Amino acid sequence: MQRQESVEPWALRFAQFINRFGTLRVSVLFVFLTLIFTMTGTYFLRIYIIGDVKLEDFMSAIILTIVSAPWVLFFFSELVKQLERSRGHLAEVITQLERLREEDILLSRELQNNIKQLNYEIEQRKNAQAERENVFVELENEIKDRAEKEAQALRLSTLLRSIIDASPDLIYYRNEEGQFAGCNRVAEQMTGRTEAELIGLTPHEVWEEELASQVAASDHEVLEKNASITEEIWLRFADGRRGYFEMRKVPFYAKDGSRLGLLAFGRDITERKQAENIVAKASKDKTKFIATISHELRTPLNGIVGLSRMLRDTKLDKEQFNWVSTIYASGITLGNIFNDIIDIDRMGRDKLELSLKTVSIKDFTEELSSIIKLLAADKNLAFDTEIREPLPDFVEVDGTRLRQILWNLLFNAVKFTQKGKVSLSVEARTSGDGISHVTFRVGDTGVGIPQTELDKIFAMYYQVNLPEHQSATGTGIGLAICQQMVSLMNGEIKVSSEIGKGTCFTVELPLPISKRPMQVEELQVRGLNILLVEDIELNVMVAKALLEKLDQHVDVAMTGGEAIKMVRDKQYDLILLDIQLPDMTGFDVATTLHDEGLVEQTSIVALTANVIKRRQEYLDSGMDDVIAKPVKKSRMIEVFNSLFSEQPYDAHKPKEEEPDRELDAILDLDLLQMLVDTIGHEMVSTSVKVFEENMPVYLEILQLSLSANEKDEVCSQAHKIKGAAGSVGLARVQKVANQIQQGDHPAWWENVHDWVEELTFAAVQDMQKLSDWLTKQDIDD
Template sequence: MSIFNLKTWVHYYVSLLKRLGALRFSLILAVAIICADSVLQVFLAHYFDEPLDIVDVARSFILGGLITPWAVYFLTVVVGDLEEAREVLDHTVNKLQVIVKNDQQKTIALESEIIERQNSQLQVEQSAILLRSFLDTSPDLFFHRDLDGNFVGCNKSMELLIGKTEKQLIGANLFEVFPEGYANEANLRDQRVKDTLQEQIQEHWMHYPNGRKAYFEVRVLPLFNSLKEFVGIIGFGRDITEYKKNQDILEKASKEKTTFISTISHELRTPLNGIVGLSRMLLDEKLTPQQVQYLKTIHISAITLGNIFNDIVDLDKLDRRRFDLVREKVELQDFLSDLQSLSYIQTQQKGLQLEFIQTGAFPHVIETDATRLRQVLWNIISNAVKFTEQGSITIRCRYEPGEINQLSFEVEDSGIGIPNDQLDKIFAMYYQVKGNANVIGTGIGLAISSQIVKMLGGKLSVESEPDVGSTFRFSIPVQVNQDKALDEPSLPSIKPLDILLVEDIELNILVARALLEKLGHHVDCAMDGAQALQKVSEHSYQLILMDIQLPDMDGFEITQKLRQIYGGGLPPIVALTANVFSDKEYFIERGMDDALSKPLGVDALNKVINKQFLLQDTLPEIPQHPVLLAEKVSDSLFDEEMLTDLLEFIPSDVMLDNIALFEKLMPDYLQILDSNMIAKDKEGIVNESHKIKGAAGSIGLKRIQKLAQQVQSPDLPAWWDNIDDWVTLMKSNYQQDIDDLKIWVTEHKS
């Protein structure tokens, strides 16, 4: 420590004052000042060589005595202030230390709270991620909408169903997302939730973007916040298509079982009535006692068996049945003779008069389902005999040739008749005329007969007056053998054309394009009506091949729009159709210039092109009768003629690639077809089976094409009853047919 450090001496001086006190410090300070002054006087006297005067020494004492009190007072005040300041400072320091300590404790607590909050937030985030993952991996639908009906969120399953991401969906309302029909139903359901604040459950058919339909059970609930305020709607949807499918299968199995029992009992009762009648007639003959006993046993057994059949039907009634028509060649005169004989036996049993009248020149052979026709007539005649106690039964048969050949029947009786208020009910299943004591049976005969006549192409009707009699009548179209049409001679070929192919099935496009380009034509394609209209506006084509069934509009609508826009400045428009039973005139009447069947054939295509582009006087005479677009599909697996033609123009490797593409597409086609069948969506079934038919036909799978043709033809008799069998056959056969076709193509490589 330096002796010249003033600050040190000051601290030492103040410390000494505090230790000694003011009085003692004053005495010591006075002595120190006097001594210091005396020493200074002695030094100065000696230094200047002057004598030391007592007065100078006294002056030192006086000076020390005067200065010391003031100096001590000043220092005391300064020290006191400093001490007070120190105490204040110490107190302040202590308070600051307390504050710092408290702040440290608060900081520790705050840090702990922050960490706790961070952990809680992390747990919330992890829970949210877990919940989101759960919702996104769930096969069930989830959605959240606000009170205005706008989407707030959804899961992945909902995104797949709608075909939009959650980001695209947020803010959209029901009518912007769903078809109008479903949107209206959902809007009403949501309104019930808002009104009642209760869960609502509905079942809906919903459509995926690829066309597949699924049956969902949708549960919609009110959503409340932490303050228990109603803030929106949440919903969950479970796919119960398999449940619906199984339910339909069970119902169908039950109905088919009942139908089988009902049909068998009715079918067997017809010959059974013959046994009863003949056995009764034989009992009137002269027979031995043993023969009489045998006949009585036969007679009673037949009656008992008939009653058993009636009981079976009564126990297992059904509101629909299933029949398959089997058309065959029928010798008409033999059929009518048998009908007359059976009628005579029945009328003779009750002593009734029979009139059997034939009008017109009957053909020798017709084509119809003779068994079903006989069943209808036998049923009507049996009813006429049953409800006629006396009088006559008149049966009239009439044949009317024409564009559509008609075979007509009337059965008139003089029986009890039917009240007017029940005439429109007698063709209902199980209905029996009220107030008739003669009614025996189940009431299915006329219902079945009416439906058979409808399947045959006619309508069963009745006129009746109580106590006068009834007349049942119907007419059915029949086919009579006709000479085959002469084959048209081949026509010369024409120069290559610029062709627009309007077709929506990729496989059909591949096959048709390959064939047309091999023939030298240039081909441009449009996959829907909008593309077709645009391409025609941008390019001049020499020929338009127009598919009929397209995604946005049918071929007739496109043709009509083109003719409205361009008038007579259009090239020939030729319809492409997979309907093997269509008449060309049908397409021409609706605006087409001609028609071709799919898949395209070289000869048919060349004939149409020559017909449209060569002068009419160079063409051979065209037959006046309607020309079918294609022959009826045979039962063979492949269209070998078409495949042989294709292999002349298309490499076998390309053909095999086309087959592989069909094999890849078929499972998706069938899945969508199944969903439409479960939903009983006729339009969806027709559209999807049309795709299958077109795709199968383009690679020559004739059997699959034929089955798909049947599935897409709801006008066929008993279509809905048979469609499951057709689809099942398609599913079970298509893979084997594909494998066989691959082998066939490989073996027939050029």
């Protein structure tokens, strides 16, 4: 193949040359070239051999060439033809070989590619096998890990389930449709059903309708607001027992954030509730005890103070006057001790409050000094009063509380001073903001207080250890109350003392300067027809004497029933009503008189020794004001002037317009108009506001008591609502509350839930009507 390739080029070129110029032309050219070659060869050969050339030498060469040339030409022609055929065949062979070579190359390449692909596939299969083996290993590890995790999850699930079941708390969860989806053992015990039995049920299929509605309502609130809530509710166990539960309800979610339902956790706080009830009852009992003791002690004290005060106004010699003055001062001292005891109870119930009035500091100081002088004189002590001008004419202050503060300090000064003097000074510094900073100083020359004790004397029940003056020890509550009251007035109380030389207490109070004139202490109204309702002869004698001395006409009733009968028979301008009567309470008397419409033109003033209650509580119970025992002449004049002097009630004054029937069925318009005319629009609005603030609490307690099936508490709360509603003219609320309080009604349990629902509705709707009516009255005024 290589040799053929070496010959092939000149033969192919020669054959191509012949084919290009033609066989004949090439043959003639070949003959011509042969003749030339022969003749030239002959010439040189003859010259070389013989050395001479003849013509015949050329002729023989020419003839020989002519004779041989055709054969040579034929030979060459055949040779060319053979060569051409060979070339064609060779070309075909070469072409075929080239094709075969190309195919071989392609096959070789394809084979190489296949080999590469095969090698790659083999490698891939090796890798895949390795990966498969790794996957199997990983799968085995994963299966092992999953098995371990499942075992751990099972253990944790079992542990969690054990914890949930062992928990003393109630636990359940519900889905979005409100159906139980699971619970713990406490829930099973409560409902009397297993978890499997509970799953798929709604609260209405588990509990009675009322309880189920409460549970479903709070659950709905959690899902609607998508927020957790805490509530307290009475739940009933399957065995009939009831438990008071503090429920915490929260929404819970899946990993993808979708909400699954709600979880509820309930802690049985029945014992705590019972403890709270016991504490509340103990507090009520304590308050009742203090009120009873206060009433029982103030009743004779009322006679002592009243009669001694009246006796001082008679003709007495100096010695008799001093004796009576001592009795009078001692009575006032006892009264202030009672006030301290009562204020302790009020502080414990956060009911200590201030009642600001216009007071002249100068007159106030002189009045207080006149009483202290009697106590000081009884111990042969001097008493100095210093009023440092300038003082503001009038300030706004709770005179009763201020008197109680200074009384405690002055009484202690007299008590702990054996010789020397006691002093009271007052001065004031007025700032530009309308506030007068008034400073009272109470000093004495008594035993003094050790420096180590000064920071303790304001603690409740704390007493300074004074062995040489054991007779001068006290209860240890006066200074504690003083500090509380001074703090309530935004003031400051300080003390400085030196053993054997005396003590000085300083009280600094920021008091607003009053722009209103002080209420005139002189009685502005006389000749009133007054009904005094009092069951104790001594109190009747004192109060009747005082009223008649004030030029009033007095009738007396000793029982509530007698008072009601007398009011039915006669019109009175004022009823002074004791709260504790032998047959009923003063509140019951007032309620009856209001219900029968007997006091539309009559003011009712509570006359009571029970100062535990706040003034607003008496107003809410149908009273127009309250006077505490022992009765003070100044307080009596103050109440009379406030009720009658400014706008005396005209019984013949015609009504301006006839109320519409719908409003008349909701509100007691006559009572409301009377209240506006007598105590003023502002006071009525204040009373209504207090009722509006307290009513939600009343209703909540009522609902809770009803849920707990506490019939007595439901009736009691309804009675409270009835009295409060009646005092602000909410006739329909009062009527519904009266139905609820009638616990002896034969169908009470069948109707009480409807009544409570009606009461809740009326409280909201009627309060709006009342507010609109008061607004209209204010605009008309």
